[in-house]
Each structure stands twice: as structure tokens, then as C-alpha cells.
Amino acid sequence: MELGLIGLGKMGGNMRERIRRGGHTVIGYDRDPDIADVHSLEELVTSLKGPRVVWVMVPAGAATQSTVDQLAELLSPGDVVVDGGNSRWTEDEQHAEELAAKGIGFVDCGVSGGVWGLEVGYALMYGGADEHVALVQPIFDALKPEGEFGAVHAGKVGAGHFAKMVHNGIEYAMMQAFAEGWELLEAVDSVTDVREVFRSWQQGTVIRSWLLDLAVKALDSDEHLAELRGYAADSGEGRWTVDAAIDHAVPLPAITASLFARFSSRQKDSPQMKMVAALRNQFGGHAVSATGVHVDGDTPGADVLPPVDG
Numbered sequence: 617m618e619l620g621l622i623g624l625g626k627m628g629g630n631m632r633e634r635i636r637r638g639g640h641t642v643i644g645y646d647r648d649p650d651i652a653d654v655h656s657l658e659e660l661v662t663s664l665k666g667p668r669v670v671w672v673m674v675p676a677g678a679a680t681q682s683t684v685d686q687l688a689e690l691l692s693p694g695d696v697v698v699d700g701g702n703s704r705w706t707e708d709e710q711h712a713e714e715l716a717a718k719g720i721g722f723v724d725c726g727v728s729g730g731v732w733g734l735e736v737g738y739a740l741m742y743g744g745a746d747e748h749v750a751l752v753q754p755i756f757d758a759l760k761p762e763g764e765f766g767a768v769h770a771g772k773v774g775a776g777h778f779a780k781m782v783h784n785g786i787e788y789a790m791m792q793a794f795a796e797g798w799e800l801l802e803a804v805d806s807v808t809d810v811r812e813v814f815r816s817w818q819q820g821t822v823i824r825s826w827l828l829d830l831a832v833k834a835l836d837s838d839e840h841l842a843e844l845r846g847y848a849a850d851s852g853e854g855r856w857t858v859d860a861a862i863d864h865a866v867p868l869p870a871i872t873a874s875l876f877a878r879f880s881s882r883q884k885d886s887p888q889m890k891m892v893a894a895l896r897n898q899f900g901g902h903a904v905s906a907t908g909v910h911v912d913g914d915t916p917g918a919d920v921l922p923p924v925d926g
């Protein structure tokens with residue numbers, strides 16, 4: 617079948633190649649003319665035979681909204697738009713309503729696989745009406761991993777991105793658990809080869825996983841991660857997961873803590889820890905430190921100050 621694909625970055629470009637390997641025709645548009653097959657959305661739409669399927673792989677928010685707005689004016693009744701980016705599920709409902717007014721279908725699709733997806737396939741979670749999903753199904757089949765699993769029609773519009781959001785929240789918590797375990801192993805004198813401990817877990821343990829494999833790969837490149845700065849960004853989906861948990865009164869202590877841990881990674885000198893230190897000094901007379909000289913294993917560049925009475 618034919619597919620129009622908008623956005624040919626790291627994910628979109630590899631997806632175009634995998635779909636083509638699956639025997640389908642992909643006409644791609646990107647703002648970078650060197651990687652685009654056509655050079656405008658108008659040219660993209662006129663190059664496709666109806667009923668058209670146009671897959672959008674651009675950043676969530678304003679870029680996706682602008683693209684959907686333009687497609688609403690260019691496409692015809694019976695065509696289908698797929699949003700494969702990381703849009704919030706509530707925006708999917710708005711996009712579906714906007715396009716439905718023109719007789720155009722809408723499917724939201726959460727895509728996982730990153731840079732490995734070209735070779736091993738992409739995990740897909742999609743939402744939308746059965747007739748719209750059916751029109752896109754050959755593309756889903758080309759993108760998914762080999763075998764029985766790796767793709768799911770999760771429900772109605774919004775379900776795909778909601779499922780991908782929860783997937784990413786779980787990913788946050790799993791990565792945080794590996795990170796905490798690694799730091800603790802590095803902190804003790806008795807464990808002399810942390811990297812090989814991680815490697816040993818790849819077989820026969822209940823925590824073996826692709827994330828563990830990737831952790832070992834990272835440690836093979838930089839055994840003590842000395843070349844990395846301890847900073848972790850968040851794409852927004854972790855926040856949305858916590859927001860949804862609050863809305864539905866579902867406790868998510870591990871996922872929430874992993875999100876907050878990323879926030880703390882951005883603080884060179886944590887204001888919260890200043891308050892904790894001050895309170896420990898007030899109620900227990902514990903020494904506090906001020907920036908200056910490294911003393912007694914405290915923070916480098918710190919002077920130990922005497923306890924405060926009381």
C-alpha cells in the first residue's frame with residue numbers, strides 16, 4: 617500500500633526504511649529537503665491515491681497541531697491521519713473531532729523502539745475506530761517486530777498514546793531501580809567489579825531485560841560512567857502519567873519517585889537538602905556544611921560548621 621509520512625528524523629527516517637523493506641510505498645515529507653521525497657504537504661497529498669493514509673511523526677504540541685490543521689484542509693473524506701508522535705491522549709480526542717468534521721479518520725499510535733526499531737521492529741499501541749485501524753493495518757504489520765506480539769489495538773482514540781504513556785512511566789521506574797542499584801554497588805568496597813555483577817544478571821535472574829542489556833552495554837563503553845554528567849531530562853510523558861494517576865486516584869509511588877529523581881538530577885546544590893541539613897542541625901545537633909573546603913567526607917568544597925544549640 618501507499619503511505620504518506622511526515623517527519624523523517626531519527627524515528628521517522630528509520631520507519632520509512634522499514635516500511636519500504638516490507639514492500640510498501642512511502643512518500644516522505646520533511647522540512648529538510650535533502651531527506652524529503654516531496655517538498656510540501658500539498659505535493660505529498662496529491663502524490664497519494666485515495667483512500668489516503670498519512671502518518672505524522674513530528675514533535676508533540678504545536679507542531680502536531682499545525683500539521684493536523686493543514687491536513688484537515690488538504691485530505692478528503694475517507695482518508696485517515698495517524699499520529700505516531702508522543703502527543704498527549706487528550707489532544708488525540710481533539711484531533712479526531714477536528715478531522716471527523718471533514719469526514720477524515722484519525723488513529724493515534726504510541727511507538728516504542730528508538731534507534732533499534734529499524735532492525736528489530738517497533739512496539740506499537742494504537743487507538744481508533746476499527747475501520748480506520750483496518751486501513752492502516754498493513755503498515756502496522758510492516759513496522760512491528762516479528763512474531764505474535766509487539767502490536768495492539770488498545771481501544772478507542774487516545775488509547776494508543778495513553779498506553780505508550782504508561783509504558784514510559786514504567787520505563788522511568790525500571791531505569792531508576794537499575795540506577796539506584798548500580799550506585800549502591802559502586803559505593804561499597806567489597807564489590808570490586810560492578811560491571812560484571814550487572815553482566816551476571818543477564819542470565820537466570822528475574823530482572824534480566826533489554827534495559828539491563830543496555831546498562832551492560834553502557835558500562836562496557838564507560839565502566840564507571842565517569843564521562844557522563846548526572847543529569848536526566850524527561851520528555852513529559854512521566855509527568856502526564858503522574859497527572860493521570862492523580863485524576864484517577866491510582867497510587868503510583870515508584871513511577872512518581874522516579875520522575876522526581878530526574879528533577880533532583882538537575883540541581884547541583886539541592887535546596888531541599890539544605891533544609892534537611894538545617895533541620896537535622898536544629899533537632900539533633902548534627903554538623904552542617906558551608907561551601908568552602910572539603911572536610912571529613914562531606915560535599916567537596918565544604919566547611920563543617922558547629923551544631924546550633926536547641
